Amino acid sequence: MLLQLLLLAACLSVGLYAAVRLGADRASEATFDAVLGAAAGSLAEEVRVAEGGITVDLPPATFSMLSAMGEERIFYRVDVDGAPVTGYADLPLPEQLPTALAPSFYDANYRDTDVRIAAILRSIRIDGRAAPLLVLLAETRQGQGAIAARLGNRAAVLGLAIFLAAIPFSLYFARSFLSPIDRLAEAVGRRGARDLRPLRHPAPSELQPFVTALNSFIARLRGTLSQTETFLAEAAHHIRTPLTVMRNEAELALRQSGEEETRARLRGLIRAADESARSASQLLDHATVLYRAEQADWAEMDLAKLVRDLVERFRPAAEMRDISVRLEVRGTLPTRADPVLVEAALRNIIDNAVKYSAPDGLVEVMAEAVAGEARVTVMDRGRGLAGVVDQGLKRRFRRGANVSDVPGSGLGLTIVEEAAQAMGGSFAIGPREGGGTCAVFSLPLL
Amino acid sequence: MRGLFAAASVRLVCGVLWLALAAAGARGFETEAMQDFGTGPQRIDVLSTTDIAYMQPVIDAYLVRHPDVTLHYVVASSQEVYRAVAEEEAPFDLVISSAMDLQMKIANDGLARPLPAALMSGQPGWARWRDLLVAVTQEPVVLLLGRDALPPGTPAPTTRRELIDLLRDHPDRFRGKVATYDPAVSGAGYLFAAQDARLSDAFWRLAEVMGRLDAKLYCCSAGMIGDIAEGRMLLGYNVLGSYAPGNDADGLRIVELQDYTLTLLRTALVPERARAPEAGAEFLAFLLSAEGQALVAEGAGLPALDADAFDRNPHLRPIRLDPGLLANLDQITRRRFLEEWRAALIQP
Numbered sequence: 001m002l003l004q005l006l007l008l009a010a011c012l013s014v015g016l017y018a019a020v021r022l023g024a025d026r027a028s029e030a031t032f033d034a035v036l037g038a039a040a041g042s043l044a045e046e047v048r049v050a051e052g053g054i055t056v057d058l059p060p061a062t063f064s065m066l067s068a069m070g071e072e073r074i075f076y077r078v079d080v081d082g083a084p085v086t087g088y089a090d091l092p093l094p095e096q097l098p099t100a101l102a103p104s105f106y107d108a109n110y111r112d113t114d115v116r117i118a119a120i121l122r123s124i125r126i127d128g129r130a131a132p133l134l135v136l137l138a139e140t141r142q143g144q145g146a147i148a149a150r151l152g153n154r155a156a157v158l159g160l161a162i163f164l165a166a167i168p169f170s171l172y173f174a175r176s177f178l179s180p181i182d183r184l185a186e187a188v189g190r191r192g193a194r195d196l197r198p199l200r201h202p203a204p205s206e207l208q209p210f211v212t213a214l215n216s217f218i219a220r221l222r223g224t225l226s227q228t229e230t231f232l233a234e235a236a237h238h239i240r241t242p243l244t245v246m247r248n249e250a251e252l253a254l255r256q257s258g259e260e261e262t263r264a265r266l267r268g269l270i271r272a273a274d275e276s277a278r279s280a281s282q283l284l285d286h287a288t289v290l291y292r293a294e295q296a297d298w299a300e301m302d303l304a305k306l307v308r309d310l311v312e313r314f315r316p317a318a319e320m321r322d323i324s325v326r327l328e329v330r331g332t333l334p335t336r337a338d339p340v341l342v343e344a345a346l347r348n349i350i351d352n353a354v355k356y357s358a359p360d361g362l363v364e365v366m367a368e369a370v371a372g373e374a375r376v377t378v379m380d381r382g383r384g385l386a387g388v389v390d391q392g393l394k395r396r397f398r399r400g401a402n403v404s405d406v407p408g409s410g411l412g413l414t415i416v417e418e419a420a421q422a423m424g425g426s427f428a429i430g431p432r433e434g435g436g437t438c439a440v441f442s443l444p445l446l
Numbered sequence: 447m448r449g450l451f452a453a454a455s456v457r458l459v460c461g462v463l464w465l466a467l468a469a470a471g472a473r474g475f476e477t478e479a480m481q482d483f484g485t486g487p488q489r490i491d492v493l494s495t496t497d498i499a500y501m502q503p504v505i506d507a508y509l510v511r512h513p514d515v516t517l518h519y520v521v522a523s524s525q526e527v528y529r530a531v532a533e534e535e536a537p538f539d540l541v542i543s544s545a546m547d548l549q550m551k552i553a554n555d556g557l558a559r560p561l562p563a564a565l566m567s568g569q570p571g572w573a574r575w576r577d578l579l580v581a582v583t584q585e586p587v588v589l590l591l592g593r594d595a596l597p598p599g600t601p602a603p604t605t606r607r608e609l610i611d612l613l614r615d616h617p618d619r620f621r622g623k624v625a626t627y628d629p630a631v632s633g634a635g636y637l638f639a640a641q642d643a644r645l646s647d648a649f650w651r652l653a654e655v656m657g658r659l660d661a662k663l664y665c666c667s668a669g670m671i672g673d674i675a676e677g678r679m680l681l682g683y684n685v686l687g688s689y690a691p692g693n694d695a696d697g698l699r700i701v702e703l704q705d706y707t708l709t710l711l712r713t714a715l716v717p718e719r720a721r722a723p724e725a726g727a728e729f730l731a732f733l734l735s736a737e738g739q740a741l742v743a744e745g746a747g748l749p750a751l752d753a754d755a756f757d758r759n760p761h762l763r764p765i766r767l768d769p770g771l772l773a774n775l776d777q778i779t780r781r782r783f784l785e786e787w788r789a790a791l792i793q794p
């Protein structure tokens with residue numbers, strides 16, 4: 001900014017110098033020409049005809065006056081009838097003779113210096129006839145150049161000084177104009193992720209439209225976000241409720257029906273309802289993860305406690321399939337995370353482990369602090385991944401080739417990966433030594 | 447030896463060392479005297495209208511400081527000095543002349559070299575022209591009265607008007623006893639007369655009065671001073687006062703007329719063709735220094751530059767050192783002026 005201003009100041013001064021120099025040159029040339037022309041005129045008046053021929057009475061004051069304007073060097077030449085009569089006979093003549101009315105001015109090089117010459121044409125009467133009298137008066141123009149240069153220099157220095165003086169002021173004004181914006185930006189930046197209150201910061205009147213626009217934007221954002229939240233909750237409700245109703249009705253019918261064919265159909269119906277409910281809840285989970293990851297609404301939480309609670313909730317469902325869950329957690333694992341996201345992630349991992357284990361299988365869950373991370377490891381002795389790389393399985397709706405007999409949506413690992421990434425953690429899944437699968441989910445320790 | 451403007455002043459050269467006169471033949475211009483000072487390897491060639499004796503004290507003092515210098519000093523008349531520089535392009539390192547107009551023409555025509563700024567900066571405006579020409583002395587042009595010039599009981603004239611009255615009132619006393627320059631012969635005489643004609647209406651009347659008294663015309667101040675000192679003349683008009691003895695022993699009286707007294711500036715320049723211009727300028731700088739000026743004033747009796755003199759004595763008028771002097775050299779102007787002068791002086 002300062003550099004640009006300095007550059008601008010320099011450019012402006014150079015421009016000012018050139019402009020003033022040019023103007024001064026023109027103006028002073030006109031002035032000097034006027035004086036030179038008048039001097040040539042008074043010189044011409046001193047040329048007269050007497051009995052003895054032509055007489056000249058050169059007025060020294062004329063030369064003195066010319067020289068006084070800048071200590072110039074003076075040359076003159078008087079021609080009568082086209083022949084030099086007195087003065088410097090080799091002073092260059094004008095290309096075009098002046099008229100009798102006005103002197104003509106021209107530049108020439110004489111005796112190795114540049115001179116300005118005024119030429120005056122008159123006629124005088126010699127021997128009863130009119131003869132042309134040509135008077136040339138030349139002067140060097142060092143004074144004029146010096147005056148123009150001095151004016152130009154002065155203008156440049158003055159301009160430079162003014163521009164330089166203006167720089168701190170413009171910087172000051174720019175800063176004092178920008179500082180409310182900076183303050184606003186700071187105030188907005190300091191806010192928590194979920195803080196969508198309108199700005200009430202004092203701002204100068206010029207910034208009022210900006211603040212108003214920002215506030216209306218915040219209001220719209222708030223509206224959209226709350227709409228999304230409501231939509232997700234309602235969607236879950238609207239899908240789950242009819243499915244539950246349908247499942248309950250089917251179970252009731254199953255209990256009352258004695259016909260084997262109908263019972264088989266009802267069992268299929270119940271399984272389909274379960275599958276749909278799971279798919280729907282995973283879809284909603286996925287949407288929730290995306291939404292919450294965007295919100296980045298982290299809070300301090302204990303991962304160990306969350307794992308413990310979660311495993312306890314899983315245990316009954318696992319035991320129904322004769323699968324035992326072993327939990328190994330010590331102490332606390334403080335992290336900064338969104339408990340909803342963490343829970344969704346871990347739920348999907350444990351769900352997979354239970355789902356893909358054979359009856360009588362053992363699922364081991366360990367939570368520990370390793371190398372600055374809170375790490376949750378879930379291991380099973382189930383069917384394993386059959387050599388599929390975990391990257392592929394993490395894609396949306398991607399399922400393994402060896403799980404067609406088990407219902408699933410293929411969204412589980414996607415949710416886990418997205419949750420881990422949103423909170424600065426990591427997730428890996430791979431084959432377990434001696435058979436089965438090992439999934440590792442970790443978050444940075446606080 | 448006091449002929450400063452002598453066009454052919456051989457007859458005035460007395461007591462001057464005529465060294466290397468043969469060498470003068472090799473030059474295209476006529477010299478009157480020349481002398482080498484010092485024996486050092488650095489040579490400075492000085493061409494001057496001022497006689498050697500006047501410059502000797504300054505040169506000697508300079509050589510004491512600069513033992514490495516050989517100063518070759520050549521004296522010539524002002525016309526010959528001009529010819530040497532303007533026409534022969536003789537390679538002198540410093541040119542000093544009392545002919546202000548000729549020096550001005552050399553400078554104006556681009557034949558002089560710019561002098562060092564340090565040298566010019568101390569000089570008052572009237573004592574310099576551009577950075578080319580600088581005055582080294584200022585010499586009043588005076589009325590010189592002989593021992594018996596004034597009738598008993600008559601006071602000395604203080605203005606031209608009073609001088610005219612004095613001459614008119616005592617025609618018999620002054621007939622054939624008034625001396626002045628012949629402007630047709632003397633460049634200085636012409637310069638003084640032309641300045642007089644521009645400055646004073648009384649000048650032409652004075653010329654007429656002097657003509658009626660059969661004034662005697664001289665080529666040089668020295669001749670006038672000699673004749674007045676010896677009583678052949680009573681009164682000299684437009685005498686260069688610096689050459690008059692000015693002591694009461696001769697009974698001579700120097701009068702600076704109060705209506706105005708012209709002051710001639712002896713000027714110096716370094717020619718374009720100089721072989722050692724720096725050395726020439728250095729000697730000039732010494733000449734202009736306080737010490738050099740004191741030596742000029744006391745040792746040589748030439749009046750040193752003194753700006754205050756013009757404040758103390760408002761009647762002193764320095765002859766303007768500017769291209770106005772060029773008008774003085776215009777041949778047609780000169781012819782016309784001399785015709786008028788002759789007409790005033792020689793009445794039918």
Ligand SMILES: Nc1ncnc2c1ncn2[C@@H]1O[C@H](COP(=O)(O)OP(=O)(O)O)[C@@H](O)[C@H]1O
Pocket residue numbers: 348352353354356380382383384385393398399400401402403407408409410411412413414436437
């Ligand atoms: N513990 C596990 N044991 C065996 N395979 C698993 C395990 N966890 C995940 N997989 C494989 O990864 C695939 C993707 O898992 P996921 O995204 O949860 O989908 P889903 O479980 O709905 O099929 C599964 O289909 C399965 O092939």
Ligand SMILES: [Mg+2]
Pocket residue numbers: 348351352408409410411412413
């Ligand atoms: Mg799954």
